[in-house]
Amino acid sequence: MDELRVLLVGDEREFLEILLKRLLKRGIKVAGASSGEEAIKIIKETPPDVVLLDVRLQGMDGIHTLREIKKIGPLVEVIMLTGHANLEIAVEGMESGAFDYLMKPTDVDELLYKLEDAFKRKTIQEQKIRRLEKLKGSERG
Amino acid sequence: MKRRLYANLQKKLIFITLLVSFIPLISLSVVIYYQFAQVFKNKIEEQIEYRARVQSNAIELFLKERTAILLAMADTYTFDYLAEKNNLERTFQIMNRRVGGFIDLGLIDSAGRHVAYVGPYNLISLNYYLQPWFREVESKGVYVSDIFMGYRQIPHFVIALQRQENNRRWILRATIDSAVFENLVRAAQVGKSGDAFIINKEGFYQTRLRFKGEILSKALLDPTHFGEGTTVLEKENTDGKKILYAGSWLKKNSWLLVISQDASEEMTKLFKTKRIEIIIVVSGCLMIILTTILTTHLTIRRLETADRKMNELNAQLVHSDKLAALGKMAAGVAHEINNPLAVIAEKTGWMEDLLTEEDFQKSQHYEEYKKSLGKIEEHVERARKVIHGMLGFARRMEPHLEDVDINRVLNETITFLDSYARTNNIVIEKDLMPDLPIIASDHAKLQQVFLNLLTNAVDAIGKDGKIFLTSRIIDSEIVVSVWDNGPGIPKEYQSRVFEPFFTTKRSGKGTGLGLSVTHTIVRNMGGTIALDSKEGNGTTFTVSLPIVVPEKK
Numbered sequence: 001m002d003e004l005r006v007l008l009v010g011d012e013r014e015f016l017e018i019l020l021k022r023l024l025k026r027g028i029k030v031a032g033a034s035s036g037e038e039a040i041k042i043i044k045e046t047p048p049d050v051v052l053l054d055v056r057l058q059g060m061d062g063i064h065t066l067r068e069i070k071k072i073g074p075l076v077e078v079i080m081l082t083g084h085a086n087l088e089i090a091v092e093g094m095e096s097g098a099f100d101y102l103m104k105p106t107d108v109d110e111l112l113y114k115l116e117d118a119f120k121r122k123t124i125q126e127q128k129i130r131r132l133e134k135l136k137g138s139e140r141g
Numbered sequence: 142m143k144r145r146l147y148a149n150l151q152k153k154l155i156f157i158t159l160l161v162s163f164i165p166l167i168s169l170s171v172v173i174y175y176q177f178a179q180v181f182k183n184k185i186e187e188q189i190e191y192r193a194r195v196q197s198n199a200i201e202l203f204l205k206e207r208t209a210i211l212l213a214m215a216d217t218y219t220f221d222y223l224a225e226k227n228n229l230e231r232t233f234q235i236m237n238r239r240v241g242g243f244i245d246l247g248l249i250d251s252a253g254r255h256v257a258y259v260g261p262y263n264l265i266s267l268n269y270y271l272q273p274w275f276r277e278v279e280s281k282g283v284y285v286s287d288i289f290m291g292y293r294q295i296p297h298f299v300i301a302l303q304r305q306e307n308n309r310r311w312i313l314r315a316t317i318d319s320a321v322f323e324n325l326v327r328a329a330q331v332g333k334s335g336d337a338f339i340i341n342k343e344g345f346y347q348t349r350l351r352f353k354g355e356i357l358s359k360a361l362l363d364p365t366h367f368g369e370g371t372t373v374l375e376k377e378n379t380d381g382k383k384i385l386y387a388g389s390w391l392k393k394n395s396w397l398l399v400i401s402q403d404a405s406e407e408m409t410k411l412f413k414t415k416r417i418e419i420i421i422v423v424s425g426c427l428m429i430i431l432t433t434i435l436t437t438h439l440t441i442r443r444l445e446t447a448d449r450k451m452n453e454l455n456a457q458l459v460h461s462d463k464l465a466a467l468g469k470m471a472a473g474v475a476h477e478i479n480n481p482l483a484v485i486a487e488k489t490g491w492m493e494d495l496l497t498e499e500d501f502q503k504s505q506h507y508e509e510y511k512k513s514l515g516k517i518e519e520h521v522e523r524a525r526k527v528i529h530g531m532l533g534f535a536r537r538m539e540p541h542l543e544d545v546d547i548n549r550v551l552n553e554t555i556t557f558l559d560s561y562a563r564t565n566n567i568v569i570e571k572d573l574m575p576d577l578p579i580i581a582s583d584h585a586k587l588q589q590v591f592l593n594l595l596t597n598a599v600d601a602i603g604k605d606g607k608i609f610l611t612s613r614i615i616d617s618e619i620v621v622s623v624w625d626n627g628p629g630i631p632k633e634y635q636s637r638v639f640e641p642f643f644t645t646k647r648s649g650k651g652t653g654l655g656l657s658v659t660h661t662i663v664r665n666m667g668g669t670i671a672l673d674s675k676e677g678n679g680t681t682f683t684v685s686l687p688i689v690v691p692e693k694k
């Protein structure tokens with residue numbers, strides 16, 4: 001199993017930095033992006049396994065960014081981070097393919113569980129795809 | 142304060158209504174009464190005037206007849222013939238037979254000597270030369286005298302005429318029977334107090350009065366007050382009574398026949414009319430007062446009720462406005478506090494992470510730090526919960542549109558009541574039209590609407606019953622109906638069930654706001670809610686919602 005790589009997207013610097021530090025301390029490879037546009041750029045260059053996405057972003061908003069991410073890498077799992085308990089946005093995000101949502105302020109352990117769950121799902125999905133490709137290859141062969 | 146306002150308004154209304162109804166009524170009745178009284182008085186005056194005229198004509202005729210027969214006798218016979226006592230007596234008899242009313246008859250020569258006489262008095266050979274009537278006859282030829290005493294010392298009047306025979310002048314004189322004459326005059330009197338009498342030009346009575354007043358005494362009436370022909374006067378007598386007098390001149394304006402009548406005696410009929418009119422007007426006024434007070438009272442009560450309802454409605458509006466504002470504020474505050482709270486939580490977490498490192502564990506106060514950080518986290522969690530609660534409240538208050546599937550809302554709502562219904566043996570059946578269009582509406586509010594209706598249905602049934610839920614599309618509206626086989630709503634309550642604070646549930650069980658709120662929500666969504674209920678036959682509430690297509694995302 002590969003190492004979990006996480007991308008943190010949020011425009012509140014203070015919050016972003018501290019979360020980065022905490023995740024890094026737990027040995028998770030994590031990078032940060034302060035806007036939707038920056039996140040898309042990073043994902044295109046080095047695709048992460050899980051994106052932790054704050055839905056309240058300046059510029060391109062959370063839902064929009066989510067849809068873009070899913071377009072670029074359908075297998076990238078996204079966990080929504082909502083600052084206000086606006087369930088409607090969470091629901092909309094889930095409908096647009098987010099893995100789960102978290103409400104701020106979050107418990108770091110809960111966050112870790114969710115990240116691992118999302119990573120597991122991504123790995124399983126990838127394994128399934130690999131298996132299918134193998135089948136396809138043997139049929140041909 | 143408000144009560145006084147209404148009381149004032151009521152007073153004003155009553156005052157104005159009474160004013161505009163009384164003024165015409167009273168002025169009309171007064172005018173009509175005076176017109177009527179005038180006509181009535183004129184009629185009475187006309188009557189008395191007519192009687193005076195007719196009677197004066199009759200008297201005139203009486204005098205003319207007597208004068209005529211006397212003339213005939215004088216023309217027929219000579220002085221010498223009449224000087225014979227027998228002849229004169231026969232002539233007297235003829236005259237009395239023909240016209241009557243004569244007391245005596247005398248023949249007087251030019252020197253004024255009574256030559257012959259027939260009658261009850263002994264007047265023969267008296268000399269009349271100095272008597273005033275004698276001069277009158279000499280100058281006028283025919284003369285009807287006023288009443289005078291004469292030699293006999295009894296009031297009487299005479300008709301005398303002069304004849305020229307060759308060189309001799311003589312006078313034939315007859316005395317009229319006063320009783321006959323007075324009877325003739327009296328024939329004109331009417332009523333209990335009416336009188337008829339004659340006064341002469343100088344104002345002396347020529348006949349006796351009915352009650353008091355001697356013949357030949359000075360009359361209380363001044364004859365100069367009476368105009369030519371026949372005139373009517375109204376005068377107060379000594380007792381202060383109003384008396385009507387009709388005077389008619391006769392005997393070449395030397396006598397005045399007067400007919401008097403007590404005006405009030407005739408007017409009693411008018412007074413009777415007046416009394417009846419007053420009774421009618423007064424009872425009319427009373428009726429107007431009563432109806433005015435009653436209708437005004439009713440109007441004011443209606444106004445008061447309408448006002449109170451308006452105020453209730455306003456209070457509700459203000460209340461919901463307040464809640465909405467409060468909701469917005471709560472949301473703003475929550476958002477603003479939530480972010481720093483998140484940072485605090487993360488920082489605390491970071492500090493806890495760092496505490497796990499060895500250097501810190503050696504610290505003297507390691508346990509204190511750890512405990513304090515734990516406390517901070519605990520309180521952040523507490524604040525978080527408060528904010529979530531506030532946000533939840535804000536969400537309930539803020540109206541907002543979202544994509545709503547009515548059937549989903551219905552199914553969700555049923556699940557709330559499912560277990561309660563099952564324990565009370567109430568079956569909830571449903572017939573939902575599949576593929577209802579998604580509409581833009583407020584999920585939470587719709588849930589509240591259907592929950593209210595379903596709760597009412599369950600409460601109405603109590604135990605053992607059935608609820609039937611349907612959704613349909615009728616005329617481009619989504620129609621949801623909730624039927625229960627409960628006891629139904631009595632007719633007199635049906636119009637009131639949507640009123641705020643109206644409830645039939647036991648006190649403490651219902652607020653009386655459920656259906657009112659439901660009604661308001663549905664109306665605000667542009668929908669309608671209707672009720673169909675027969676006592677003993679269950680109740681159906683039908684909610685119709687317009688299909689509002691959500692905006693494309």
